[in-house]
Amino acid sequence: MSQANSLTTAPINRTLLLFALPTLGSSVLQSANGSINAVWVGRLLGEQALAATTNGILVMMLMTAFVFGFGLASTILIGQAVGRNDLRSARQVVGTAMGTFAPAAVIVSAIGWILAPQILALLGTPPEILALADDFLRVTFVAMPAMMIQTMLMMALRGSGDSMTPLIFMAMAVVLDVVLNPLFILGIGPLPEMGIAGSALAMVVANYISLGAMLCAIYARKLPLRLTGADLKFLVPSPHILRQLVGKGLPMGIQMIVVSSSMLTMMTMVNSQGVDTAAAFGATQQLWTYVQMPAMALGAAVSAMAAQNIGAGRWDRVGEITRSGIIFNILLTGALVVALFFLGRQVMSVFLGPESPALSIGAHISRLSTWGFLAFGVSMVLFGTMRANGQVIIPLVILIIALYPVRVGFAVGMKGLLGPDALWLSFPVAMVSTLILATICYKQGGWRKSSPPEAPAPLREQAASNLLGP
Template sequence: MAHHMSTALTEGPIGKRLIWFALPVLMGNVLQSLNGTINAIWVGNYLGESAFAATSNANNIMFFLLSLVFGLGMAATILIAQSVGAKDERQTKRVVGTSALFFIGIAIVITVLGLFLSPYILQGMHTPPDSLGYATSYLRIIFIGLPFMYGYNVLMMVMRGAGDAKTPFYFLLISTALDIALNPLLIFGLGPVPAFGIAGSAMAMVIAQFVSLSCLIAYLYMRKHFLRLTRAELHYVRFDPQIIGALVKKGLPMGVQMLIVSTSALAIINLVNSFGSVATAAFGAAMQLSSYIQMPAMAIGGAVSTVAAQNVGAGNWDRVHKTTIIGIMINFIMTGLLVGLIYLFNREALSLFLQEQEAIEIGMRINSITLWAFILFGVTFVVSGVVRATGAVMVPLLTTFLALWCVRIPLSYYLGAEYGLDAIWWSFPIGFSIGIVLSICYYVWGNWREAKMMESKSA
């Protein structure tokens, strides 16, 4: 059975489409987080503190590299979704061919640079001397695996853009299962397999990514998926300046937006650190919980973006608006339920990460002030997801920057000095509320509907 271009997201009930699209994305995010947590347990408990410090330093670098490419991948997703919505198969293939080449090119350049620069990057990040040797070998292996990681992420985003979130999820299951199984095997060795220590943890990740990427590509060709490029279509694999222009112009702002969010988190951790280790531990535990709480909002934000982009491509503006409203409602229900659950089991949830009573008390305080605010944060996610679907990326970037770096960070530093820890926790709801007001104003009165992903070629 050959897959034809399906326009499932431009027809039928929106709510159902959104939920069915968001669920695999959500489960994929949860899987990847659990995977990270399980690997951290192996490394932390059996290889000791310095190995653990090594992986967390290397992982920070990886997050930075992935957020750069994340924006470009989002741009590719929206381009594909708009072309599929417009039923323009040629345009879809152009985007697939050019993105594939572009991302592989970037990945190879980064890999080569990374192999040389690994020790220097880690020294620049003040990695503890006793971890440096470990961290360097770990990071070098991650750099070797980067082309597979990029390839996998891009392919996943392209398929989601075409309206299929289920298939990438199944292959994510394969990669996670492999990663979890290979970690202890390659760290400790067994039978003919030597023990690689911390490098084994990185190898497990690379092998898992490589296998699932190969399987996914094989699957696309076996099923004759409409996204695959046949031999006759290889001319689409070229540096198409129009598409690369769109990817960079629209993708970089989205990548930078992720960096603004993650650097602002570092600024807050830096401030909390100044209040001593008990506060830091409590904050760390609360952040672990909130990272799971943000996942539904992020999944729905992604789903809304794809559904809206296909409808923009098809010119169904009433469906675009309905998508926003329904997306916000689903976010309220899903995030609200999670928040409610954690409030019920506040102490128990924190006890998973914390032993000291004092830290648990602070953690409960953090949760009571910040958690409900993540429901608000979800609204911003949905609204900017829809706005992004037309290609309007600068204003969401600006609102994020204003809410975090111009309001939340200065506020928490200034008030933290005045009123202590509680003030820092209050900066969360205040920052989120300002983000909401700004993004809704732009949604209602802004000119995002006129934005275009690509400059049209002059006839």
């Protein structure tokens, strides 16, 4: 429990940064994995194959949304339990989460395999890349159970205060995926040449090996959340904990559905602009994953750290955790935004090639849109704090407003005036509107009333007025 104690007693700035860095490292590795694989696909198979993977990856984001939401819910519940020094309850959360959502992952994988052609057709995937996208998506769905289960385990470990173990096994998955991609794509050695399906198969093999190794390490190192002996009964879902996971995870899962479906809606508009624009947008997405990494890592760290402090009744630290997360986000995200503004074209040429007609389109998209991630980063910290106390409805409502009436509405409504630029400007417009709404809700303070019964109410009420400072 020493890690947990450090999150509730150690100096906030240093502890938050050190806790967030491994999560940031995991994000860097995951994004680097996608980027390097995009280079393999783009350079070895061409721009049409790269555009096909962009469509497939967006669909995967949609299909994994619910499990990701329940993973966030488990992070909150485990963090609060660890903050109360209640390890048994933390293990019950792990057992219920795994016992419920491991079978769900298999079901989602099977549904995705069956419905892949219909999903791609609904996206308006260009006919010239439809077969490639189908090959990629079908094989990728085979990796779904391993990806979902490993994501759930990683988020549970972070809730307990361990952000290093997820980093180690994310690194393993990435290295395997990067090495295997060209082997399976080209059929090097005794391997058959599989083309774009080989890229997806590399993901399958890498994720299953990494998951198996991670489970072995959890038990070999006797990590606190492992289930052994009598604790294995926790794999039979507890109705009480399942209700909490569903109550918190369902809105967060819907939130991820909203984010992914909104992006899929935007993708249909991008696809209508032609293959070059679709490829340019795919390359831009690769760069945006890096720009948003500090926001995602710090938002997750703030949520886990705030949850433990709320569980321990340390409300006096929650506001400072939020302020520290905002400052770190502005510094880190701002540096990446500036770097991409000046070097975006050069970096994008890695994915598209220096002579690609999509290169100038991608550079234009980046210049118009990337600055919005500054607002995105601050919003993620505010959402992370609210979620740490179980408030998951406010972020959901805000994102629904920002991503549909605002982003999609702007892209469609302003198309006649701005042309294709309406698509690209709709991204920062939505991010700024998210920040404005998140700030209003955070300052209003209703999210503080969502504390679990175990939290000491008198201390909570006394400290609530101090969260925002003077």
